[in-house]
Amino acid sequence: MPVETDALIHHLEEKERKEGALPQLLKLYQQLLRVQSGVEQKIASRIEPSLSREAISQRIQDGIPLIGFDELALDWPLLAATFAKITTACAEHSEIFKVPPERLRELKTESFPNREAIKAWYEKQKLPATALIRGIDRNFLTAIIHATLKPFLVSHAKTLIGSVDQERWRRSYCPICGGSPDFAYLDEEKGSRWLLCSRCDTEWLFQRLQCPFCDTQDQNALAYFTDDEGRYRLYVCEHCKHYLKTIDLRQAKDEVLLPLERLYSLDLDRQAREQGYLTYNKATKIPGQSPRTRRTRKN
Template sequence: MDAPTTDHELLAALQVAREKNPELAQTLDLHAEVIGARSKVEANPPDLKADKQEVANLVDERAPLIERWQLEWDPDAFAALATQICDIGARHRSELAPSFDEVRSLLTGDSRKSLDIVSAYLKEGKVGLPDLADETREVLSFVLIHSLHPFFRAYASVLTPLIEDQKWYQRLCPICGDEPDFAYLEEKVGGLRVLCSRCDTLWTFKRGECTFCANANNETFAYYLSDDNVYRLYVCDNCQRYLKVMDGRETSLKPVLSLQRIITIGMDLSARQEGYQ
């Protein structure tokens, strides 16, 4: 599988993108500060004692590896990073400051409560806490993704080299079991590579099928093309989900996918306006 972009490469790409897309300054500046903060956390690759055969067996059983080897994270480094991200978020998005404040106290106040939230998030792939306002839940999800990112990357760096990508072909990430939030059509054969929303692992999936519900009916699973043909917005009327896709056959640049998911925020807005999630 491909080596993921490091945070330092992503920061350099963000800077170039900001010069080219001044209209995205608010979003890009927020992300640059958050990614700058998380890039300073040093997470050591854990000693999982995973061997290739055991990984191959789990891949055969279609089991994401996180079901076998737990993610390890340093609670103090996590809490410090979550605090920083909440401060950055509240500063850049003042209308969301109350949500960032609430999330800061959820993740850094009572350590047992924080542990419960993170464990539930790792298990379910999403934030529980039904009493939270939708806005705060989205902020919590944003803060969790970024505060756990250094630990996820260290964890994935141990397991990814052991996985045979062509044996997986599932809709969920082989490492952490989460869903993709971006995809790329390869320049040569047009194979579909999907990017994990949580741990940035890249894996191969079937084309012509919804990555969320496996719907392959072309009357209810379709895509919209961008004016320059470089981007596709896949939408599914069976599960009402969408996926942003970049077509590598339509661009000469080798894209940084973790940057692309940020600069295509306009596609998220149009998809949500149409009622997709």
């Protein structure tokens, strides 16, 4: 089961108490989690599963994620208010983003991305020009949209994940929202590999001997690096040049909170990039959505 947002907040509070202060990135993450937790609490009782058991089974069969954009019950005023809170939190830590804090403070509700922009983000397409804001980097805007939508996605995921037959899905994108994986773990029981959705934190089962980005099963193209303790693995694919950070729960003796592991293992991202590998592909094609070109290497 995905980690509860409040468990992450609690963990960071404990860490802060023990260590006196949190590094700036974790401090910001803690603030974002508090905003997101508040939203989750507000909408928890309002979200009901919109699909019958048969419809869910059919989608799993066809490889269609359980929430299409039009099925997301979005409360737009709440979304706009969340966007404002997220940008305020980011403005307090603007050094992280290399964006002037005044620009971030101006971002607030007036420039809240329109429906078209949110839909484009959800369907993994390029943000429309109308959504772009002068002086704000596209990647940064994408990150803010992600942080804003996250509690809505997480709340939907909670109502649906229990209905997903993991053995029948095994695809390279999230069964709930269609997002790409950005982290994985090997489970304690059998060392099976589970992927973690970069957008809604849903976990799903995926074969170890296949690349979750280009689907190749060519064993000559697949490899992994490991650290001295064997805690982390960095899966790489020579076919598409993507990498996937993974934690081996058979080796990790302490409590592991996956969403935090993304941040605790940032050095692995650095190492992967230095060796020429790319982070997850945001443009994986999903059945039922319009075709688009694959993201290619930019830097």
